[in-house]
Amino acid sequence: MKKKMFVFVIITCFLTILLFNQKTANADIVVQNQFKKEAYGSDPWFSIVKNINKGAPVDDKITKAHIPNANIASEKKPKPPIKKEHPKKIAYITIDDGPNNSIDRILSILDKYKAKATFFMLNDNMKYHKNAVKKMTKSGHGLACHGVTHDTNKFYHSPTSAAQEMKTCFATLKKISGKTSVVMRVPYGSKPYMTTPYRKKMDEYGYKMWDWNIDSLDWKWLNGPKTADFTINQIKNMKKAGITPIILLHDKPTTADALPKILKYLKDNGYEMKPLTNDMKPYNFWNLRKI
Numbered sequence: 001m002k003k004k005m006f007v008f009v010i011i012t013c014f015l016t017i018l019l020f021n022q023k024t025a026n027a028d029i030v031v032q033n034q035f036k037k038e039a040y041g042s043d044p045w046f047s048i049v050k051n052i053n054k055g056a057p058v059d060d061k062i063t064k065a066h067i068p069n070a071n072i073a074s075e076k077k078p079k080p081p082i083k084k085e086h087p088k089k090i091a092y093i094t095i096d097d098g099p100n101n102s103i104d105r106i107l108s109i110l111d112k113y114k115a116k117a118t119f120f121m122l123n124d125n126m127k128y129h130k131n132a133v134k135k136m137t138k139s140g141h142g143l144a145c146h147g148v149t150h151d152t153n154k155f156y157h158s159p160t161s162a163a164q165e166m167k168t169c170f171a172t173l174k175k176i177s178g179k180t181s182v183v184m185r186v187p188y189g190s191k192p193y194m195t196t197p198y199r200k201k202m203d204e205y206g207y208k209m210w211d212w213n214i215d216s217l218d219w220k221w222l223n224g225p226k227t228a229d230f231t232i233n234q235i236k237n238m239k240k241a242g243i244t245p246i247i248l249l250h251d252k253p254t255t256a257d258a259l260p261k262i263l264k265y266l267k268d269n270g271y272e273m274k275p276l277t278n279d280m281k282p283y284n285f286w287n288l289r290k291i
């Protein structure tokens, strides 16, 4: 009986010790979890580390990965969201036949909207409005030529007559502005007049011939609001097709009236208005391409 009693006491003691140890172990895990929660909160870095250490014993997780970085993790500031940069859309404003009497108004409107345009100018008009040419040079607008006579019979008389008009025009432009340009537009556009011999001649002189892909018809409307709406509608269609607009306008008072609305639309829709330059591959009706 005594022996049985002894065995009973031993088993009871063993069970008590076992129970006590289990309680201590549970308490340790609670403390460890509390520590993890405080140190890392919902830091995503913690879950990455947790995955790396998957399968490792609980103690290892604490000592190897967490303790050395606990302070860094709690001080870590959330990263700002990465902004996706969209490439700026470009629009080319081109203004023909000037400089005329509206040029000062046109230049101040362009300045107001921080827009650069390209002026396809006539020889004698440049001579008459030298200050305007100097002003556009200073503002960084595109300086370009449109010939001398603007007369179909004279300009297109021969490939040489066309090239010579441009040569005279560029010489005047250089004299007034100090800038060398090879950017030009022929009167009434390059189709149908600029057949192969004409284009070859212009190539010999190194001139770059530009047309347009949006005709504002400002010369036809002679009305600011009509010109603006007609132009903006075409820009919208180009936008859908992902085409860079090259807009044909003229140095006229009604075009100056239309300009603020057109420029506002372009600006509000994320366009940058840039000048055409000597190094650009020209867009014209003989070389239609998406620019």
Ligand SMILES: [Zn+2]
Residues within 6 Å of the ligand: 096, 097, 146, 150, 187, 188
């Ligand atoms: Zn013209």
